[in-house]
Amino acid sequence: MGMVFTLYGAAGSGSAPVEATLRLIGLDYRVVEAPTWEGEVERDKVAAVNPMRQIPALVTPGGEVITESAAILIWLADAHPHARLSPGLDDPRRAQFLRWMSFIPAAVYSMFWVRDEPSRLVGDDPHAQAAIQQRTIDRIAECWRMMDSQITPGRFLLGEEMTVLDLYVAVASRWTPRRRRFYAEAPGMAEVVRRVDALPALRTFWAERFPFDDGWEG
Structure with missing residues (x-):
């Protein structure tokens, strides 16, 4: 224990x-x-x-x-x-691994602090809150689009071996604006996240902790 x-x-x-x-x-x-x-x-x-x-x-x-x-x-x-879930310090993929592992919380994840409670920034004005909701959706989509334009995936985002970056993107891309928008904005990464979804080693995990229920892609 x-x-x-x-x-x-x-x-x-x-x-x-x-x-x-x-x-x-x-x-x-x-x-x-x-x-x-x-x-x-x-x-x-x-x-x-x-x-x-x-x-x-x-x-x-x-x-x-x-x-x-x-x-x-x-x-x-x-x-x-x-x-083998992260490139070592001497691995040529290390710099980009750290870049994108930092990008997701800074650019994407941070938007959800705003979305969860828009009143934190705009008070009780419903029109302002609605504007915040839409702008954060568009900003998240823009961030995925930019990331997609800057990487060239192999089987996984950094090449042929999966890293925790693949897990991070596979989960975050299921949140708002959800997968259908993600697939459209980030077609280069789309097949990678589908591959992570289908990993036999995680089949039980996904079913228990983040199931693929009807309509999950948005």
Whole structure:
């Protein structure tokens, strides 16, 4: 029991790629389910390990706390090189790996803080809130389009080997504006995320934690 990781997260959330990585590496973990977007009670579950009261947060078997999805994914992959889920420091793919692992939370993920509660920025004006909702959708789509124009995937985003970047994009691209728009904006990455969706090693995981229900693509 002393070697168990604790993941604060929720089904279908930003903790999904972290949980998928834990499974692929073969690490023992437990999940503290905390869908923080549902209110203060859920946010309070996370407060002890992350004062921002946000998920994901990972507690290592040694008691160290790691927050921020990109940081957790990079750390897990680098700490378990046998799983081959990140390019090594001397790998020519490393710079682009770090570039895009940073791009997703900075450019895409950040939009959801605004979308979840537009009143944080524009108060109670319903027209302003509606404008924020539409502009953030368009901004996310623009970010996917730009990323697609800057990479040349192989079987996976950085070549022939899958990395945690593929898991990160496969999950984030399922959020608003959802996959149909993603496929249109990022046709070069579309086949990669479909390939990640179909990984036999994650079939049970997707069914449990982010199922492909009717209409999931948008």
